[in-house]
Amino acid sequence: MRLNDRTNKMKLNTSSERIFSFVSYVLMTILGMICLLPCLHVVSKSISGGSAILSGQITFWPKGIQFRTCSYILTQTGFITSLKNTLFVTIVGTCISMFTTITTAYPLSKPKFVGRKLFIMLYVFSMVFFGGIVPAYMVVNTLGILDTYWAMILPFAIVQFNMFVVKSYFESLPESIEEAAYIDGASDGQTLVSIVLPMSTPIAATVSLLYAINYWNNYFHAMMYTSSPNMRTLQVYLYDLINNGQAIMENLYGSAFGSSVGVVSDTNMTADGMVAAAVTLSIIPIVMVYPFVQRFMIKGITIGSVKG
Numbered sequence: 001m002r003l004n005d006r007t008n009k010m011k012l013n014t015s016s017e018r019i020f021s022f023v024s025y026v027l028m029t030i031l032g033m034i035c036l037l038p039c040l041h042v043v044s045k046s047i048s049g050g051s052a053i054l055s056g057q058i059t060f061w062p063k064g065i066q067f068r069t070c071s072y073i074l075t076q077t078g079f080i081t082s083l084k085n086t087l088f089v090t091i092v093g094t095c096i097s098m099f100t101t102i103t104t105a106y107p108l109s110k111p112k113f114v115g116r117k118l119f120i121m122l123y124v125f126s127m128v129f130f131g132g133i134v135p136a137y138m139v140v141n142t143l144g145i146l147d148t149y150w151a152m153i154l155p156f157a158i159v160q161f162n163m164f165v166v167k168s169y170f171e172s173l174p175e176s177i178e179e180a181a182y183i184d185g186a187s188d189g190q191t192l193v194s195i196v197l198p199m200s201t202p203i204a205a206t207v208s209l210l211y212a213i214n215y216w217n218n219y220f221h222a223m224m225y226t227s228s229p230n231m232r233t234l235q236v237y238l239y240d241l242i243n244n245g246q247a248i249m250e251n252l253y254g255s256a257f258g259s260s261v262g263v264v265s266d267t268n269m270t271a272d273g274m275v276a277a278a279v280t281l282s283i284i285p286i287v288m289v290y291p292f293v294q295r296f297m298i299k300g301i302t303i304g305s306v307k308g
Helices: 002-046 050-054 068-076 079-108 116-128 133-143 150-156 160-172 175-183 188-199 201-217 220-225 234-256 271-304
Strands: none
Touching: 002 271, 050 271, 068 079, 068 271, 079 116, 079 150, 079 160, 079 188, 079 201, 079 234, 079 271, 116 160, 133 150, 133 220, 150 201, 150 220, 160 201, 175 188, 188 201, 201 234, 201 271, 220 234, 234 271
């Protein structure tokens, strides 16, 4: 009787697991398609012919494939300048943010650090309470960095949440390894660079990606702190193109723009196609970087959030 009961329970568990796995795969597939299909629609529209776009024939597969729109965005608009600005802000800003985050998190992860609780309280307070947009603008203006790259970098030199994640990860590392380094005569800086950082690759990659995405997607502060066209970032460029795409095409082509048809016959481009092409081109750099750090994301956040 007992053997039969155990056999029945095993069969029941196996059946339940199969049903759960099937439902999970179905749900994950649906959610994945919900995320993927809009992207496919934009990409398809970016390389489709103008007549197909205007007639609403584009769903998830391009029609009348042409690359003139992408070529025009790259060569005849301010896309490249905006891309360079965004790349500079993202790369330099991420490096500065990682430096300040690591050099702040490491001493705060040491219980013997004098004033540790006070500094942690100040960071928590600044994370919860924000002075506001006007005081932030006044600070940037007083520093004399308006309409410069630094106006888009320095306000994000450290994000408190990221710092606490790194701090928690440092606290999870074995103390014996650092003690051995101190016995061998290593200083705090040498221990951080030679011992701690090589062991912190997952969290460093995770936080670097978070900072990079923050800088890459930053729109509001770029609008608020910059005004000249040559300082326009990619997000501001996309905003202008999305909101003024048709007007931009009228200015670019003049009377060649067919207001009644909505397509330029000699180039087979439309305002929607230009927007789709610009959006597609803008996501390529960040998508190329993500696979190299994606494997660290879950591991880094999970380990870094073990301790508070």
